[in-house]
Amino acid sequence: MSEFNITETYLRFLEEDTEMTMPIAAIEALVTLLRIKTPETAAEMINTIKSSTEELIKSIPNSVSLRAGCDIFMRFVLRNLHLYGDWENCKQHLIENGQLFVSRAKKSRNKIAEIGVDFIADDDIILVHGYSRAVFSLLNHAANKFIRFRCVVTESRPSKQGNQLYTLLEQKGIPVTLIVDSAVGAVIDKVDKVFVGAEGVAESGGIINLVGTYSVGVLAHNARKPFYVVTESHKFVRMFPLSSDDLPMAGPPLDFTRRTDDLEDALRGPTIDYTAQEYITALITDLGVLTPSAVSEELIKMWYD
Amino acid sequence: MSESEAKSRSATPPSKAKQATPTTTAAANGEKKLTNKELKELKKQEKAAKRAAMKQANGISIEQQQQQAQMKKEKKQLQREQQQKREQKQKNANKKKQNERNVKKSTLFGHLETTEERRATILALTSAVSSPKTSRITAAGLMVPVVASALSGSNVLTASSLMPVGPNASSTVSASAPASTTTTLPASSAALSAGTSSASTNTPTAIQQEIASSNASDVAKTLASISLEAGEFNVIPGISSVIPTVLEQSFDNSSLISSVKELLLNKDLIHPSILLLTSHLAHYKIVGSIPRCIAMLEVFQIVIKDYQTPKGTTLSRNLTSYLSHQIDLLKKARPLSVTMGNAIRWLKQEISLIDPSTPDKAAKKDLCEKIGQFAKEKIELADQLIIDNASTQIEESTTIVTYGSSKVLTELLLHNAISLKKNIKVIVVDSRPLFEGRKMAETLRNAGVNVMYALITSLDTIFNMDVDYVFLGAHSILSNGFLYSRAGTAMLAMSAKRRNIPVLVCCESLKFSQRVQLDSVTFNELADPNDLVNIDYENPVERRGNKGALLNQFIKERKFEKKKLAMENKPKGNKIGGKKGSEGESKDASNEEDSNSKNILDGWQELPSLNIVNILYDLTPPEYIKKVITEFGALPPSSVPVILREYKGSA
Numbered sequence: 001m002s003e004f005n006i007t008e009t010y011l012r013f014l015e016e017d018t019e020m021t022m023p024i025a026a027i028e029a030l031v032t033l034l035r036i037k038t039p040e041t042a043a044e045m046i047n048t049i050k051s052s053t054e055e056l057i058k059s060i061p062n063s064v065s066l067r068a069g070c071d072i073f074m075r076f077v078l079r080n081l082h083l084y085g086d087w088e089n090c091k092q093h094l095i096e097n098g099q100l101f102v103s104r105a106k107k108s109r110n111k112i113a114e115i116g117v118d119f120i121a122d123d124d125i126i127l128v129h130g131y132s133r134a135v136f137s138l139l140n141h142a143a144n145k146f147i148r149f150r151c152v153v154t155e156s157r158p159s160k161q162g163n164q165l166y167t168l169l170e171q172k173g174i175p176v177t178l179i180v181d182s183a184v185g186a187v188i189d190k191v192d193k194v195f196v197g198a199e200g201v202a203e204s205g206g207i208i209n210l211v212g213t214y215s216v217g218v219l220a221h222n223a224r225k226p227f228y229v230v231t232e233s234h235k236f237v238r239m240f241p242l243s244s245d246d247l248p249m250a251g252p253p254l255d256f257t258r259r260t261d262d263l264e265d266a267l268r269g270p271t272i273d274y275t276a277q278e279y280i281t282a283l284i285t286d287l288g289v290l291t292p293s294a295v296s297e298e299l300i301k302m303w304y305d
Numbered sequence: 306m307s308e309s310e311a312k313s314r315s316a317t318p319p320s321k322a323k324q325a326t327p328t329t330t331a332a333a334n335g336e337k338k339l340t341n342k343e344l345k346e347l348k349k350q351e352k353a354a355k356r357a358a359m360k361q362a363n364g365i366s367i368e369q370q371q372q373q374a375q376m377k378k379e380k381k382q383l384q385r386e387q388q389q390k391r392e393q394k395q396k397n398a399n400k401k402k403q404n405e406r407n408v409k410k411s412t413l414f415g416h417l418e419t420t421e422e423r424r425a426t427i428l429a430l431t432s433a434v435s436s437p438k439t440s441r442i443t444a445a446g447l448m449v450p451v452v453a454s455a456l457s458g459s460n461v462l463t464a465s466s467l468m469p470v471g472p473n474a475s476s477t478v479s480a481s482a483p484a485s486t487t488t489t490l491p492a493s494s495a496a497l498s499a500g501t502s503s504a505s506t507n508t509p510t511a512i513q514q515e516i517a518s519s520n521a522s523d524v525a526k527t528l529a530s531i532s533l534e535a536g537e538f539n540v541i542p543g544i545s546s547v548i549p550t551v552l553e554q555s556f557d558n559s560s561l562i563s564s565v566k567e568l569l570l571n572k573d574l575i576h577p578s579i580l581l582l583t584s585h586l587a588h589y590k591i592v593g594s595i596p597r598c599i600a601m602l603e604v605f606q607i608v609i610k611d612y613q614t615p616k617g618t619t620l621s622r623n624l625t626s627y628l629s630h631q632i633d634l635l636k637k638a639r640p641l642s643v644t645m646g647n648a649i650r651w652l653k654q655e656i657s658l659i660d661p662s663t664p665d666k667a668a669k670k671d672l673c674e675k676i677g678q679f680a681k682e683k684i685e686l687a688d689q690l691i692i693d694n695a696s697t698q699i700e701e702s703t704t705i706v707t708y709g710s711s712k713v714l715t716e717l718l719l720h721n722a723i724s725l726k727k728n729i730k731v732i733v734v735d736s737r738p739l740f741e742g743r744k745m746a747e748t749l750r751n752a753g754v755n756v757m758y759a760l761i762t763s764l765d766t767i768f769n770m771d772v773d774y775v776f777l778g779a780h781s782i783l784s785n786g787f788l789y790s791r792a793g794t795a796m797l798a799m800s801a802k803r804r805n806i807p808v809l810v811c812c813e814s815l816k817f818s819q820r821v822q823l824d825s826v827t828f829n830e831l832a833d834p835n836d837l838v839n840i841d842y843e844n845p846v847e848r849r850g851n852k853g854a855l856l857n858q859f860i861k862e863r864k865f866e867k868k869k870l871a872m873e874n875k876p877k878g879n880k881i882g883g884k885k886g887s888e889g890e891s892k893d894a895s896n897e898e899d900s901n902s903k904n905i906l907d908g909w910q911e912l913p914s915l916n917i918v919n920i921l922y923d924l925t926p927p928e929y930i931k932k933v934i935t936e937f938g939a940l941p942p943s944s945v946p947v948i949l950r951e952y953k954g955s956a
Contacts, residue, residue: 204932204941240932240939242698242807277941293943300937300947 004036006052007059010066019133022199023069023234024105026056030073031098034091042081045091049074062272063248064200064208068237075303076101108232108286109134113141116230116284124149124192127184127220130210131161132197134230136168138284139195143174150175152191156210157181158271181212185219194220198231203240203299205277205292207231208247211270217279226281233285236299244273413826414918418640420833426637427587430568568633576608579631586638592741594780594816595684595712598644601635602680605652606673613665620668621659628653640830643781643789643818651679687813687936692717695776695811695934696725703773704730706801708761709791710741711778713811715748718776722754729755732772736761736793738836738919761793768804775801779812784949785821786927786942792920795825798929807931810942814935814952817945825924834917838909 010029014020020028033052039045053070057063080094112134120126120142126149128135142149151169153176156162162178169176179187194216198207207213207229220227245253253270277292287298357370582604585591591600608631614620632649635641641649655675659668691713699705699721707714721727731754735742746758759767775797781789788794788810798808822828909915927942934940937948 203939238938242931293941296940296944297947300940300944300951303938 022065026069111286127152127191131165200237205295214273217275221279583638594642594644619661683815690936710745732757775808788925795925802929830921832919
């Protein structure tokens with residue numbers, strides 16, 4: 001393999017394993033990169049990783065969670081580089097541990113389900129926005145524990161992830177109903193709690209997720225319903241957006257250019273949004289149940305010690 | 306002892322004897338066992354009897370004698386009563402005075418050190434430390450080495466030669482024990498007596514005397530900063546320096562006085578560069594928590610360089626306590642800023658880590674290098690990182706509101722406007738009485754940044770101007786995420802939050818404090834209340850209220866010159882004005898001048914029900930702050946304790 005393309009590798013990993021999340025795929029892609037390129041010096045390795053990360057982030061339009069994975073790997077590399085005197089040994093260790101990290105990250109979803117099951121009680125009506133593997137594994141686990149709860153799933157346009165979740169829950173035998181996104185306000189009073197996933201968790205403890213999460217969060221906050229974020233800790237990302245328009249996005253949040261007459265094509269706008277920490281009750285992660293302010297603590301611990 | 310008193314004393318025994326003689330003589334005859342006391346009594350009676358006999362022999366009857374005695378007794382009684390009355394009066398007056406003081410102190414911020422107290426302390430210290438041979442101008446006036454010159458006979462700078470007013474210059478010196486009676490003497494002799502009284506313990510040349518002179522108003526002006534009413538000083542024996550007794554009278558805070566005495570005892574230890582820094586800090590020549598910290602570290606480098614380890618101790622043990630003395634003095638200028646506190650804590654730890662076996666020279670050099678590195682790492686490089694991080698937040702053509710003046714913010718805005726060529730607009734919000742924003746606005750404007758300057762009173766209008774961000778500097782951020790910054794910040798942050806404008810704080814982690822505080826009363830700094838009262842643009846010198854003697858004289862001369870000029874100009878005025886006589890006009894002019902120089906709240910110190918609070922800082926709750934940008938990256942305010950916990954060793 002003479003030509004190595006980081007983006008292709010990354011996409012291939014995502015394709016091969018549907019259970020794999022974006023940050024993990026990014027890490028795996030970077031590990032593969034190291035295995036193939038075999039850099040000669042530490043400086044070369046760091047430079048290779050850096051340039052590939054940049055390339056990857058540029059080529060993928062929605063790069064938030066991907067960025068989290070790259071950040072973690074970079075940090076991991078930087079921290080381990082000076083621990084070993086012998087370069088070959090060090091490289092070997094990095095590759096091995098990188099894979100260990102990947103396998104551990106996959107297990108974290110089961111751990112989240114274990115931790116989060118306490119948050120679901122009998123007779124609960126749970127609103128879920130968007131499709132998140134972590135949320136599904138939690139609901140799945142709760143159903144396996146014979147907790148009797150019902151789900152309200154939003155359609156989650158424009159990606160229509162809600163349909164996917166609806167079918168999965170239906171198969172599992174959990175009573176579920178599908179609503180349009182704009183109906184959240186109409187049903188929020190009937191709902192007991194809200195669960196959402198996250199593409200990235202910012203330093204403030206706020207989350208970056210599928211568009212619409214912010215509106216759900218505000219509605220839940222207004223109706224005094226608990227709003228839980230179910231996410232793996234490797235999605236914690238060193239970003240601090242102040243609002244949704246601070247997020248890295250492909251185009252401008254509002255695009256006023258003229259389109260074709262096709263109405264379906266005319267539908268444009270941001271695909272992700274940012275939900276500030278004040279709307280979040282707690283984050284259910286593999287590190288335990290965290291308050292939003294604890295996210296920053298975890299990130300600080302991870303980056304400077 | 307007065308003559309009348311002597312008489313009355315001699316007169317009392319006879320009257321007593323009259324009553325006692327018959328019974329006691331009988332008793333004496335009857336019983337032989339007598340105590341010493343009784344014996345004395347007997348002797349007295351005998352004497353009295355003899356005297357009475359003598360007088361009788363001279364032709365004064367017993368009745369007359371009794372009358373005389375009675376008269377003397379009455380006279381004495383009267384005198385006593387009068388004296389008591391006088392004492393009572395004085396006591397009442399004192400009480401009244403004290404009450405007034407208490408009223409002024411018993412505000413919400415009574416527990417905080419006032420500028421008056423700080424100034425008095427510094428005055429006492431500088432007068433003690435300043436070299437005896439040279440005169441110095443201090444916060445309160447001119448310090449003259451009277452004693453030294455008086456003893457040596459060289460040119461004596463007496464009060465009369467200094468002050469334009471009368472020769473009746475006098476200073477009251479209460480020698481040695483504060484309880485002893487005060488003696489009023491002419492200035493030079495008072496100084497001399499003070500000198501001789503302590504000559505046995507100390508060299509007289511070391512004694513200095515501050516001249517407080519002539520009429521009361523001049524004295525008050527000379528020592529205006531400590532509102533001295535009568536020039537009284539307390540000479541502490543063996544310390545050979547002066548403490549204004551006002552310090553003891555007006556501040557019933559005994560801990561303050563004891564701390565001053567403590568400082569005076571250790572005055573020989575104090576490094577001159579520390580003194581200089583103290584005076585700079587006290588006069589707000591160095592302001593801002595970061596510049597203050599840098600200045601302090603620089604001075605510490607000098608101090609450490611000059612430090613000599615005394616025999617019998619090691620550097621790592623002695624230097625810390627030596628520095629503590631310096632810091633005690635620094636504290637008197639203004640309360641230490643959080644940055645200074647953190648730096649001092651770090652330095653002390655570094656000193657304690659020095660291996661005792663390292664030679665002093667190497668250890669000192671090492672320490673100085675470390676201090677330099679600390680300043681570079683914690684301030685310079687940190688600022689660079691903060692600027693880099695915050696710059697990502699500032700987009701093209703944004704409007705930014707700032708408050709007051711902050712070093713890192715000024716650099717950040719300059720970097721964005723000049724180096725990155727972003728088209729930003731800055732609104733500098735400022736407030737009375739410090740007007741720090743002017744400095745920042747000027748710096749930015751000089752660099753060509755689009756600046757708007759406004760006072761905090763027009764905050765509402767400012768926030769209606771499509772503001773994108775509020776950037777704030779900080780004095781400190783507390784463990785609970787509260788922002789402790791220049792008074793007015795909280796108001797700004799709250800207004801911004803109300804309009805959904807993000808509030809960002811740029812702050813080095815050196816400013817993080819372990820303290821937790823919920824209101825801005827518990828701990829704060831009081832500035833001079835006079836700053837809020839007088840806005841005398843005509844005469845800015847008098848604004849601060851600390852007028853030196855020379856300055857005063859200068860002002861007087863200026864006034865005189867002005868009058869002269871006015872007189873010269875008068876003829877013209879007469880021609881235009883026509884009818885009025887020159888005398889009447891000049892009176893009018895002077896009246897006008899008087900009313901002009903008097904501000905509405907000028908006499909606030911005498912008004913018992915008026916208190917003026919001039920606090921320097923306030924607290925902004927964390928919910929009004931979107932993020933804190935530090936060298937560790939952007940954090941929510943809730944992460945301050947995390948940083949403190951994780952980097953306790955390094956910070």
